[in-house]
Amino acid sequence: MSGSSFGTLFRISTFGESHGPGVGVIVDGVPPGLPLSEEDIQLEMNRRKPGQSEVTTPRQESDRVHILSGVFEGLTTGTPLGIVLYNQDMRPSAYDDIRELFRPGHADFTYLAKYGIRDHRGSGRASGRETAGRVAAGAVAKKLLAQRGVSVTAYTLRAAGISCESFDPAVIEKNPMRACDPVAAEKMVARVKELSEIGDSVGGIIECRIQGVPAGLGEPVFDKLDAELAHAILSLGAVKGIEFGSGFACADMRGSEHNDWMDSEGFLSNNAGGVLGGISTGQEIVFRAAVKPTSSITVKQKTRNIRGEEREIVTEGRHDPCICPRIVPVMEAMAAIVLADQFMRQEARGRKNQA
């Protein structure tokens, strides 16, 4: 139980369901003296919010951030941040039809199996809306990372069967797919719209690059940097896999190919993805995550109801035909939260060489 918290020193706890009064997060462990305003957080929140383009859901949420505690005269005080967002565009009655149905690909069945009760309105706690709190916390984490010269950049690498063939960080926020290649982005959008029109959805691959991390972050043997990142990223509902550096391709490589050699300047390659033995190498940290196609589709599907009777279902509602562009800021947030926590754990060793 108590699965709604994450982190050791920089620790977040989220609450909230899709169609209840609101969602939010407590961020405990923020060092005092950090300049922080609601607007700082709002900027990240706006990247995640629905209704941004034709490849995302038309649900309208202002996603207005309210900081209830932890900031005084523009600076964090070292006490927990309490952050709330009220739900607005709630249409719980839109979900009356599915009250007793298990939507394929959704957590309806498993939540009922686990808890014996289920808030069916818009997936309840299993909704992507829960991630708003994570993005708010991630915005704070990013400020801590910026102080340390670290930046986190995620983007759509592949979607709807189309891969980016170039990498230009400047274009990511300028196309609705948040892809790193503008040409591929256009093709992706076209394909997503095509499938969206027939009520279907697509998946994709998000890549994340973290720059500026010094060598030495990560807490072996269980809280290794890659293990914690995997935990954080797999805690996102739509993610089905993660790989670092060369990733699954390593399975077909020889040691002599995969090992990253060094010379006096540093490493000569980065098959490891910036992590060795669970500790950062000082290189760019690179991972990719597999994002499944959105489960809510209007294609007719087979399912059953809570009494075990077979039914057909068409998931109406306002859904993202491709969740990739909205998952990008969430993934950045989770990566930033892991790193902020790891920095503090490492910095707690302060006197290491002063025995």
Added chain:
Amino acid sequence: MSGSSFGTLFRISTFGESHGPGVGVIVDGVPPGLPLSEEDIQLEMNRRKPGQSEVTTPRQESDRVHILSGVFEGLTTGTPLGIVLYNQDMRPSAYDDIRELFRPGHADFTYLAKYGIRDHRGSGRASGRETAGRVAAGAVAKKLLAQRGVSVTAYTLRAAGISCESFDPAVIEKNPMRACDPVAAEKMVARVKELSEIGDSVGGIIECRIQGVPAGLGEPVFDKLDAELAHAILSLGAVKGIEFGSGFACADMRGSEHNDWMDSEGFLSNNAGGVLGGISTGQEIVFRAAVKPTSSITVKQKTRNIRGEEREIVTEGRHDPCICPRIVPVMEAMAAIVLADQFMRQEARGRKNQA
């Protein structure tokens, strides 16, 4: 800090370095009344131990398990198990040559960067030897799972570029690769020996299937079943990726393909890999992990020493040309530990429908 513990209710803490006096584990949270002997644990330990075949390291370790506490008259008492294994076939002087060198692919550089000090003997804490404690704890977890009708089976699915094309659980423990296809296993062994002779190594993919898990395990939103498994599996030094069910292939699927439909009997497919919304569906749980080629090779490589000077290195010593067969029991152990913990967390909700 304190990264050497894992789990919430079924909680393990490991200690030990490769060439120090010994390694071990404390397992806290084991329910009382479980029959347990050193022999129960030894059986799993023997599957992990070195020197089993020509595709693994010739290092000889009896890996004799000593239970120092927590068992009385053949039953667990509910108090922590203290388990120790003494190191025997230690040859620290064999590592004198690399005292000041960073071996490519190893954690030598990162441990020194992190701690400012490094036990260079056989990788120290970063050695695979640390996993002996995990396997001991996993043996206990497996007993708890057996009480609940759950079994965990891992095996080599691909290695040295060769994939299994059939699945026969009966053959896994009968071939040195722990592959699920005896024909593929033979080819793998041949290829591994070939590469081993020229001092190189290979990677592979391990698949893990968990049967008998009822619907309802997993603790959203951060301690989801797949997130915890990812954390556990990525905490193994050689693992560079994990995927569930269809895994990375989901990126190219449509929602109408990937969604697992249901009828009155249950699910009609298992693209999800047995986990929806981070909670078990009652189906088989399936994941795959990418294992990098062993870093220790005798091929000559470029590196530098602790003073930043360029050097060449040939990693002598006793190493596994392919670590896959020895990682199989470790991966099973980690999966079993996650499941035992999740069972207890779920069972703590005992009265759920009795309000």
Added chain:
Amino acid sequence: MSGSSFGTLFRISTFGESHGPGVGVIVDGVPPGLPLSEEDIQLEMNRRKPGQSEVTTPRQESDRVHILSGVFEGLTTGTPLGIVLYNQDMRPSAYDDIRELFRPGHADFTYLAKYGIRDHRGSGRASGRETAGRVAAGAVAKKLLAQRGVSVTAYTLRAAGISCESFDPAVIEKNPMRACDPVAAEKMVARVKELSEIGDSVGGIIECRIQGVPAGLGEPVFDKLDAELAHAILSLGAVKGIEFGSGFACADMRGSEHNDWMDSEGFLSNNAGGVLGGISTGQEIVFRAAVKPTSSITVKQKTRNIRGEEREIVTEGRHDPCICPRIVPVMEAMAAIVLADQFMRQEARGRKNQA
């Protein structure tokens, strides 16, 4: 860091400062299916709120409880409760005078020393107002305990130098001191008013009795029932000591006096206070806590300002001349939270005899 959470399975995280926008709590780990309304929580909140009598502060707070998540159609869902209370009767400017002064007995000096920054308005995070979130969480814990036949009753045992000489639980909520003896209560009120008029304050002793706890709660060796209760109770700002059963008097007893004998019916005495070896005995659990006199007084005191200059101070504002009656519900809440957590930890052992 991250000191704002408490509990393992029934886990609370509070946020909020005295004169910020609001205070609140996340309660994670509440089993699903528990009937819960805002009114259930409000009842406990009203016992803690200011302005109840002439022995407490005249600050007016409606302390209106808002549940933002975790309840659906009148039942808990197993997901975290998000609970918020907005601050209303804020007069931050009333604190302008003390912006640079350290009030004796308050945490002004230590917060500034720790964080390098201090929200001086009404003690900020160190205010008793933070305990509103604890009382909300405690109301939920009490419902879980009621399901198990457990009740928690605290009361003022001594205040202003006057001790209760009888114990009648029926009178506790009927006198402004929440004392267990109505005659003593009257004397206490008279004395408190007398001292209040000269601007001074008084301390006291709260006793807490917990009935209905079966033998077996407590998690040796560190999370013993009494150790966790001590942690919880000492986390209240005004508490300076705790003792169980015979308490400090045990120091002068012989083993033959202190040991609680048993016969076939059970224990013949309860010097232990219902806890042996950190585990409940099945008897009433009894502890007492020392509550210091309220620090805010209008008697002129010596202090210094943030620049180290000597100053005199008279703490104006709206304060409780004796905090005992308002601490009673908070102490009950903390005890209930510890017990709810310990019940779940024990119940997670479900199958203990079914090996």
Added chain:
Amino acid sequence: MSGSSFGTLFRISTFGESHGPGVGVIVDGVPPGLPLSEEDIQLEMNRRKPGQSEVTTPRQESDRVHILSGVFEGLTTGTPLGIVLYNQDMRPSAYDDIRELFRPGHADFTYLAKYGIRDHRGSGRASGRETAGRVAAGAVAKKLLAQRGVSVTAYTLRAAGISCESFDPAVIEKNPMRACDPVAAEKMVARVKELSEIGDSVGGIIECRIQGVPAGLGEPVFDKLDAELAHAILSLGAVKGIEFGSGFACADMRGSEHNDWMDSEGFLSNNAGGVLGGISTGQEIVFRAAVKPTSSITVKQKTRNIRGEEREIVTEGRHDPCICPRIVPVMEAMAAIVLADQFMRQEARGRKNQA
């Protein structure tokens, strides 16, 4: 469950029963580079070990410390310390008579109620022997504190009804009671021997003073310095109460008496015991703990057996007529562990004023 670990960053996990093969501890989170030998730990262990004088048990244990990991070439490496002590003077058969009896004042009844099974040999896990691991960990914590100029001194303040009337730290280790007043010590010894001869035992009060702690340690609102110390000290089986500074006497004080005034030099008194709002003030930290009389006495007592039948019992065996002198080093160890952890948690805020 999992109650055998303590601490957040400096984290200890103990294992072991009184008459099993051994006891021990893992200390995780020790910063690298700290000089540490088995001898450093042995010195503290010898202060706790049995057989030191006629007021303690004659059980003979060499209590030889074995460090299995975490130290390399005389320095800690940042990896977990694994420390083991083997039990030697085990006489499990001495406990055959009490196999089915509940010894008054012992945890026999509660352990059986909790776990449904009980290692009856010398109290099993509930034995004071478990604290050997704590003392080992405390020795490491003390070294970290020494680096920061902090010392922890505990001593017997009162025992057998006799109070110390002077305080001389130099005499503490020179008298068998570890009292701070040599005259009182002599009287205590005489009285303890007198009672010991008639098979009875006595309790006492231990006082602990911690010097050199800067202002700013403690993690509100739940992990306050005093709350954590209370948790740690109440986790010792014989302790029934704790108080800070003026302690329970505060109940009878007025605010104008209890508040510690400041001038430009600092505080003018220390009624708070060095902690305000859960954070250290920079003054000496002072607390006292009530220690119950040893439960094992040879006076004939009433009890029952596991079948509920009334019995008489005389607890033979080798016991301490007054446990105070042996609890002194254990209490110092627990206080040192709390402080080491709090230092690291505070130091993790490193950049606090560098926003």
